Amino acid sequence: MSFACIMRPKDTMSIYNTTVFMPSEFTLIGIPGLESVQCWVGIPFCAMYLMAMIGNSLLLIIIKSEHSLHQPMYIFLGMLGVTDIALSTSIVPKMLGIFWFHVPEIHFDCCLLQMWLIHTFQGIESGILLAMALDRYVAICYPLRHAAIFSHQLVTQIAAMVTLRAAILVAPCLILIKIRLQFYHTTVISHSYCEHMAVVKLAAENIRVNKIYGLFVAFTVAGLDIVLITLSYIQIFITVFRLPQKEARLKAFNTCVAHICVFLQFYSLGFFSFFAHRFGSHIPPYIHILFSSTYLLVPPFLNPLVYGAKTKQIRVHMVKIFCSKNLL
Secondary structure, eight states: OOTGGGSOHHHHHHHHHHSEESOSEEEEOOSTTOGGGHHHHHHHHHHHHHHHHHHHHHHHHHHHHOGGGOSHHHHHHHHHHHHHHHHHHTTHHHHHHHHHHOOOEEEHHHHHHHHHHHHHHHHHHHHHHHHHHHHHHHHHHSGGGHHHHSOHHHHHHHHHHHHHHHHHHHHHHHHHHHHHOOEESOSEESSSSOOHHHHHTTBSSOOHHHHHHHHHHHIIIIIHHHHHHHHHHHHHHHHHHTOSOHHHHHHHHHHHHHHHHHHHHHHHHHHHHHHHHHHOTTSOHHHHHHHHHHHHHHHHHHHHHHHHHHOHHHHHHHHHHHHHHHHO
């Protein structure tokens, strides 16, 4: 039942007088409290975005062109690169439009679309990290069965399942906003992009269902993935430490280092942003927004650097590309 339906006639009139009914657009103010320096804040964000685009594009070129890298581990890495490019592209252009060109307005439906894209790509990235952890688990714990288990057909099915899971679970967030929330206290969003809770908190109606479903999606996707990834790496470490030779242990552990680094930076930043936005009322708003933006931009920026530095096969092919260019 909506807020307006349970109000007395007098209160209903006050709703009409003090709120906005079904706004056609929102205004994104960027980083509240730092409006005067947003033009400078946009510089590192733009640099991270360009580096993310270049780094992930190089990864995709290397993985596509080198037949020896057409293995599940590198196919998942390519999927991660595509997701990172899509995620950062759904945020940064509009963010820089606010910071540099003072274009804060965004259409209501475009805001919902951006929200869906951002949270869907986050869910896809989480699912890919889980798939990569399971791939390493099978490769290290059951090496003789790895090729049979992780066939190209299974990799394709995992990619489809990960994408559909995120898209389907996030979609009701938009539907609940569109159907349930009609009156808004303000159309000004204290954020640099359309985040679910940032939009929901503007409503002048009961948002309990929206908040509960948002938590359900977060814990269903990220919570379940974290548990399964953690269990996978526990089993991996148990298997690795049981190997008799030190060289074998180091080799097996090195294949997981890049995954662990990406896993830690993705979920640590993500959970701080998630809980700070919901329960960190004492934290200044600009800290919320900076961490939220950093959380979405740092992984796409760091992932190709981490995998380029820690994965020998990718590092070798990247050196070949740059060396051949220098020779030309």
